[in-house]
Amino acid sequence: MDWYHQPVPRDGTETRTRILDAAERLTLDRGFAGASVDAVLDQAGVSKGAFFHHFPAKTDLAGALIDRWNALDETLMRDIMSRAERLSDDPLQQLLLLVGLIAEAEDGLATAPACLFAAFSYQQGVVNSQSREVIANGMLRWRTAIAAKLAEAVALHPPRVAIDADILADQFLAVLEGAFVLSRAHADPGIVSRQLRQYRSHLQLLFDA
Amino acid sequence: MDWYHQPVPRDGTETRTRILDAAERLTLDRGFAGASVDAVLDQAGVSKGAFFHHFPAKTDLAGALIDRWNALDETLMRDIMSRAERLSDDPLQQLLLLVGLIAEAEDGLATAPACLFAAFSYQQGVVNSQSREVIANGMLRWRTAIAAKLAEAVALHPPRVAIDADILADQFLAVLEGAFVLSRAHADPGIVSRQLRQYRSHLQLLFDA
DNA sequence: GGTGTAACAAACCGATTGGTCTGTATGCGG
């Protein structure tokens, strides 16, 4: 008999993540409303009972999807930021490294480039105001972190022209999000890293680096 | 009696556009799958018979939505491009004008900034390959038009650093699309024109203008 | 070793979905 070989038999976290994985894939492909519960069940290989045990309603699935993406995005940002800070002491170099590291990371992705926040930004009607705030704050995180570094960089290296740190910081996320859209439309994953590197060269030009 | 004042009484084009208008609004708010036919009917104030008279299936509605957006986008580009060409003879100035004019136009918009192409890029599973091509070509249009102007500009004004015209041209659309996403997430329409002006200042810096 | 509870499985349910069908009104060519 081998029935006892099954790992973590009574732990629901794996089922939960399998549901979230399937729901994320389907949402990115058909939109959240187009990702029916039954389709998610089918892809995840779990029962309807399991689904509604973990998520009282489909809306909660959207919330969980957004929360998980937010957490992942936050750790990604912190990781890359601290890596950049370890690689250089200069805030400007740190910024250039940050952009380059993300371009690198985005290049090595198996799945098609995408941002769940962007997907839901075009489907705000299916998410509650709480999750909408999570999305807004998640995007704000990039702005504030980059703007802070930009402010430090400006103090050390006077830029060629006057800059607005918030706008230039937002430009990073805008380029990234826009690159996702172009990349998906053209079915060309390479667009993302190319656009990111273009943004980096923009910064270099600005600071005469 | 004033019954004869009603314009084009037996012409279906108005009904069709009302359906498309409602469907576009709903799609931008809930995604295409979330925009049920009944909801579109309700918003447009037309009957189910009318709908399926104009669109054999819901998929055809998506196609019509994309085709209409594509046509509008093409005329917008041509209009603004020719305006810019009338305002200056220099290709670089024309480019700067183009970006500025679009920023201006996007600022005066009543509705929330959005691009239907981007919305469908995150819902490719609900559109057929034909419409996906329309989207890809629609985005290519901007790249080729801007890249051509960039090539002319480079010939006249040597840039500070070497550039890849295609990538720098794509950066325009990337910034625009990304700005739409940020703008929607933050519920701040002003982001779009600010990001566009930042891209313009990038070009100015690049060409020492 | 009984009891409670988390973690499912799956039949079942009413509402909503995209889509059809039948009928009707309007205008146009012959």
Add this chain to the structure above:
DNA sequence: CCGCATACAGACCAATCGGTTTGTTACACC
């Protein structure tokens, strides 16, 4: 004025939708 096609209106339909209910099973705790 008579067909005939276009442009609807709205009842109707099977399938799918999100969600509920009623089990069953495994484990932790006492």
